[in-house]
Amino acid sequence: MEKTTQIYGIRAIIEAINSNEEIDKVFLQKGLKGDLMRQLESLLRKNEINAVYVPIEKLNRLTKNNHQGAVANISPITFYTIEELVDKASEKSTPPLFLLLDQLSDVRNFGAIIRTAECTGVDGIIIQKKGAAPVTADTIKTSAGAAFKVPIAKVDHIKDAIFYLQASGIKIVSATEKTNDSIYDISLKEPIGIVMGAEDQGISPSILKASDYCAKLPLLGEIESLNVSVACAVFLYEAVRQRILA
Structure with a gap:
């Protein structure tokens, strides 16, 4: 509400x-x-x-x-705990799919990501209490109301959330150009948490180190990176594609 x-x-x-x-x-x-x-x-x-x-x-x-x-x-929404997200996802018949945002700061990017997350069946979004983009009226508008449909949890530190998800049997995939591995070579059919980084700095080194996999998107032009909300959409729809074909 x-x-x-x-x-x-x-x-x-x-x-x-x-x-x-x-x-x-x-x-x-x-x-x-x-x-x-x-x-x-x-x-x-x-x-x-x-x-x-x-x-x-x-x-x-x-x-x-x-x-x-x-x-x-x-906040115009009520936040969940990470424990609630995992418990709720475990009740479903499909493998859990989570999204973790490492210090994403732009509210419109956040809104666009929430919208894509809802469309791709993401079970929950996890953000950090400090430094993350707030859920504002602009976030709600850009999400087309999806912010009221996708559970969002706040945690003290994203790395702690990663450890909790891993202990719950969920593999962590970080989206970064600092790897030779393509997202198309990694299985996203199992329980997965996808990490997206900040607009300016990407994912912090400690989180990359804690991840099970690091993956990048092929960039065939001269520009070195995609907008984070666009990159997130590609990652999530690759997970959807793999799961539909499974």
């Missing part, structure tokens, strides 16, 4: 946190001091909520209301 996606004001955000609202990200005014601000900062740290410090001009662009130096994005 859809909810308000923004709140503003230090007291309002403190109340929202204490009421267990799903807060994706908080923007705080640089240099702002005071007891209330310190209380809010303490709550953000305690609840591991993503917060960034920005100039007041940024806050004024986010809202025309009296923000008091703080604006929060409220």
Whole structure:
């Protein structure tokens, strides 16, 4: 169900946190001091909520209301735990297919990926609590409403999610150009988690090392990479192709 996606004001955000609202990200005014601000900062740290410090001009662009130096994005969806995703997928007759996003930051790319994930039968998307693109109104719009249909889990660290999935019998395939192996040479018929990286840096080295397989797409032109949402669609539909032909 859809909810308000923004709140503003230090007291309002403190109340929202204490009421267990799903807060994706908080923007705080640089240099702002005071007891209330310190209380809010303490709550953000305690609840591991993503917060960034920005100039007041940024806050004024986010809202025309009296923000008091703080604006929060409220997620319009309810997040799952990774345990819930795995348990739910294990009840199905088809092999689980998960998608892990390593520090993807663009909300429109995120929305496009969610839309493709829904179309390809992905059992769940896993993102990191800090540094990941939030689920905003733009995300919902770009996903064509798929964000309400595909379960999304937040974890402290993507690498921990990888270890949990592997312990649950799920192989991890990372999409990267730093390999000689093609996605077309890897079996995606078994239980699989596909990792896609950030727009600018790709997948972090520690995650590549933890993966069971690394795979790339053949690029026949002069440009060295695809948009991450496009690459993700190709990977997911290769999994669909293999499973349909199995």
